[in-house]
Amino acid sequence: MGLYAAVKAIQRYSITHILLAYIFLTSGLIVNVIQLLTLPLWYLGFKGLYRTCIINLNYLSWCLIPGIAQWWAGIDVYLYVRPDDHKLFGKENMISVMNHSGQLDWVISWVLSDYCKILGNAKCVVKNALKYIPILGWSFWLSEYVFLYRNLEKDRQKFNDAFKNLSTFSQKFWFLLFPEGTRFTPEKHKKSVEFATKNGLKPLNHLLLPRTKGFVLIAKGLRNYVDAFYDATVCFRGGEGTFINMLEGRPCVVDLLINRSPIADVPVDDEKCAQYIYDVYYEKDNLCNHHKKHNTFPIGDVKYPRYKDYVQLKIHKNYLSLCLLVFWSIVCTSLLAYYATSTLLYGSWIQIAIFTGLVLLVIPGAAQWWADADIYIHGRPEDFDMLGKENSIAVLNHRAELDWIVSWVVAEYCNILGNAKCIAKNVLRYIPVIGWAFWFSEYIFLKRKIEEDRKRLNAGFKNLSSFEQPFWILIFCEGTRFTPEKQKTSNEFAVKNGLRPLKHHLVPRTKGFTLITQGLRESVDMLYDATVCFRGDAENLSVRDLLKGKRFTADFLVRRVSLDEVPIADDECGQYVHDMYLEKDDLCEYHMNHDNFPSGVANTKYEKFISKKIPKNYWSLFFLIFWAIVCTVPLAYLTFLTLVFGSWTRTAIFTACVLTVILAYNVMLAATKPRSSYGS
Structure with a gap:
């Protein structure tokens, strides 16, 4: 058990992920060099031999992805299929259409291709610019992938040339498609539903509406060179897996249902072919709906006679990839x-x-790379899509030394770190590095003299109103960090002024909040009520501990509120921020008892909240x-x-x-x- 725990801990280290990336990139580059050495075979007329070499060399590098998924992360993939169809997998040319709901969909398609012994000759449509990128891009180019400019006239000719080229293959190939064109998100789903309604189509609940033009072109162009059409539906048990989770060795279970049809069943006529792919996606949506309720596909269910002959098979791990x-x-x-x-x-x-x-x-x-910190953000799914895309005032609690670092990680995740601002002491503008950066970034500097600061705030608000880029104003209303001594003083103030004492926070200072919400009302869209809590004893960690590489896990819950809901009058606005801190106090109490926020907990105001782990930003590591x-x-x-x-x-x-x-x-x-x- 001790050895197992040690291995799992190693899997979660960032340096381990970097080492895996190094192995994949280095092995891919070595394979690229060998592949380039086979190019003379093509020009000498030995195309069949050249393609055999490229397919086998592709496998030497590409098999690392299924290997990491199955052996490193322990991902189990279950295949739902008719036994007669299963016998044909890897033995015929085909077009495969797969839904695109998560980050690992393409990884699962590679696991299936590896299982069917056709990974080295699995093809897809990619952007033209990718051919110039070493490793995968060069492998795709040498493997005769279809590269597109996303210009219909240019691409039509490229498709025709590619279909003609694929017709000369003696080796079996798979042509993989994601007709949705992009991964599912709530924001994209909303647009998909609007498009469906506008065009008289039935909206999908769990998928995006497929783009039909590409499928129609490919189905028509490859009709004479492929044997079958594979309708593949992938679903994850217990939620979608992520690429970071795979690198961290976190296992998941995936179900993959494949419905095989002869290519002759796909209509030739453009409109009928487009309707065919729509019908395919309506059925996929029904399957996804059933899977979300039952964590499996409806095989052997009398209510679903179409799948009565299907069986479940576990895709075994490939020892060659290991x-x-x-x-x-x-x-x-x-x-x-x-x-x-x-x-x-x-x-x-x-x-x-x-x-x-x-x-x-x-x-x-x-924090994320050196200390290997894990930070989880909690909120409503529809709010996540707006973070970083609108002007906002963010109110954070200030219990720990690392609160501000967590807020910077969240700001970086929302792509707004460079324009996240706060209120700073005037003397700070004269200090090199951070102070000068704040001054150049047009922060608001105060002298803590109310009359003079009021003028500075008004000038700062006027300046912010001219910003074209979205910005955040970060506020710690307590004005200082929590300590037991300060809490005692805070509670005395609360009792004296008829306020409810706080257990885990200091009573907020309301004047600054009132001035800011009043002054920015015309230029700011939203108020972000953000609460930060640390799991375990991490709340006691200091910046020095961070620099020593001590790991921590933090939760960041954000409640997005329209600024119109914040009262304008001074007294009412002051009471609003007090009420906000009462709620923060209850959240911290819950977190101390459960080591998490109540996201998704039934019969609470947070039952529609979800949490997601903030992925580490490789750009920050690069810089x-x-x-x-x-x-x-x-x-x-x-x-x-x-x-x-x-x-x-x-x-x-x-x-x-x-x-x-x-x-x-x-x-x-x-x-x-x-x-x-x-x-x-």
């Missing part, structure tokens, strides 16, 4: 180890500095690595020159600078400790 996963892991990590050893033993100081910078900073990234290399390489070079060739005076000055930086670092961390005069 062997190749282990093989590439050994090859790629051995190359990395050899490069590391040779660089550290025989490389120049510049090479060593670059390598060290890469190693130290491939592990990290702010962290970039700046680390840019900054550490010159530093390493300067250190080497100073210590090896510098004079005693130069060495002493350098040492003093290093000690000053260390002192400044500790002063900065000490500044994060609560030192407010709250209540004095």
